[in-house]
Amino acid sequence: MAYTSEVIKRATAQLEHKRSAHQMEQRILRRQLYEEIPQLSDIDRQLRAGMLSLAAAAFNFGTDPAKRVDELRKQNQDLQQQRRQLLIDAGHDPECLDDKPMCPDCEDRGWIGASMCHCLRELCAAEQIASLSSMLDLGEQSFETFSLDWYSTEYDGELGMSPRENMALVERICQNYAQKFGKFMVQNLFLTGQPGLGKTFLSACIARVVSEKGFSVVYDTAVNIFTHFEDDKFGRGDDAAAAVQRYLTCDLLILDDLGSELSSQMTQSSLYTLINTRLMGDKHTVISSNLSMEDIRRRYQPMIASRLEGEYRELTFVGQDIRVLRKNRR
Numbered sequence: 001m002a003y004t005s006e007v008i009k010r011a012t013a014q015l016e017h018k019r020s021a022h023q024m025e026q027r028i029l030r031r032q033l034y035e036e037i038p039q040l041s042d043i044d045r046q047l048r049a050g051m052l053s054l055a056a057a058a059f060n061f062g063t064d065p066a067k068r069v070d071e072l073r074k075q076n077q078d079l080q081q082q083r084r085q086l087l088i089d090a091g092h093d094p095e096c097l098d099d100k101p102m103c104p105d106c107e108d109r110g111w112i113g114a115s116m117c118h119c120l121r122e123l124c125a126a127e128q129i130a131s132l133s134s135m136l137d138l139g140e141q142s143f144e145t146f147s148l149d150w151y152s153t154e155y156d157g158e159l160g161m162s163p164r165e166n167m168a169l170v171e172r173i174c175q176n177y178a179q180k181f182g183k184f185m186v187q188n189l190f191l192t193g194q195p196g197l198g199k200t201f202l203s204a205c206i207a208r209v210v211s212e213k214g215f216s217v218v219y220d221t222a223v224n225i226f227t228h229f230e231d232d233k234f235g236r237g238d239d240a241a242a243a244v245q246r247y248l249t250c251d252l253l254i255l256d257d258l259g260s261e262l263s264s265q266m267t268q269s270s271l272y273t274l275i276n277t278r279l280m281g282d283k284h285t286v287i288s289s290n291l292s293m294e295d296i297r298r299r300y301q302p303m304i305a306s307r308l309e310g311e312y313r314e315l316t317f318v319g320q321d322i323r324v325l326r327k328n329r330r
Contacts, residue, residue, distance in 0.1 A: 146205060
């Protein structure tokens with residue numbers, strides 16, 4: 001899993017903010033309890049002094065410190081028991097002054113050795129979803145809210161089933177693809193069909209689930225992606241180079257509206273580089289387009305069409321424009 005450095009940076013800042021807030025809450029609670037139970041302050045002072053004495057006794061070279069260490073440990077345990085009892089008698093959690101970290105696994109550092117802790121990974125997933133939401137509506141987009149009611153139940157001879165049955169199959173494949181990401185039998189999806197049939201909606205559903213699983217997800221339109229490739233080629237800023245790197249290396253790339261870009265040698269070359277690099281790197285890609293696979297063969301170079309046909313599972317969206325149906329029902 002490879003979150004972008006920007007996502008990790010924002011998530012780390014969130015973790016630091018949470019850690020600071022948690023420490024502040026603990027300090028405020030301590031002050032409040034000292035005022036409520038004055039004996040606690042004296043006990044904590046004795047505990048701190050005892051820890052210093054214990055450390056000094058342990059490193060008292062030239063003498064046998066065992067007896068003194070045992071005495072100090074016994075004193076420490078007695079003081080802790082007194083503190084616990086005072087808190088219990090006052091109706092408080094006996095461990096509320098123990099200064100425990102929010103995450104016991106990494107002690108709020110976000111990392112366990114060289115591995116990212118689950119607490120930081122969850123923040124990265126949330127930051128990534130927030131980034132995706134700025135371009136892709138993730139507000140109510142989920143498999144649970146996807147409705148088949150917009151698709152006809154009339155039999156379609158070309159499909160060999162009704163549009164609703166077809167879309168039930170499409171949804172099931174998309175859901176399995178997301179839920180079993182990286183382990184599903186299909187690595188790449190090609191969503192094809194006319195506008196307004198749910199391609200972007202199901203792309204958003206996939207993005208949400210895969211992000212929540214902790215994988216890096218990048219969503220962008222074909223126009224934006226190829227613009228970044230062109231800017232990077234001609235050295236038009238570091239932002240373009242960083243964007244291209246994200247497109248090539250993220251765990252899941254969702255390329256929306258392929259075919260909406262102006263066709264040129266540059267876009268053909270960029271698309272080939274994108275598709276081929278991600279295939280070679282064993283990265284997953286979902287492409288949505290109004291073009292059919294036959295249109296792809298006419299519009300793009302054979303080596304591009306060959307990879308899309310051979311390495312992508314084609315899912316055909318059929319039916320009436322849902323946006324128009326919604327408008328007519330108002």
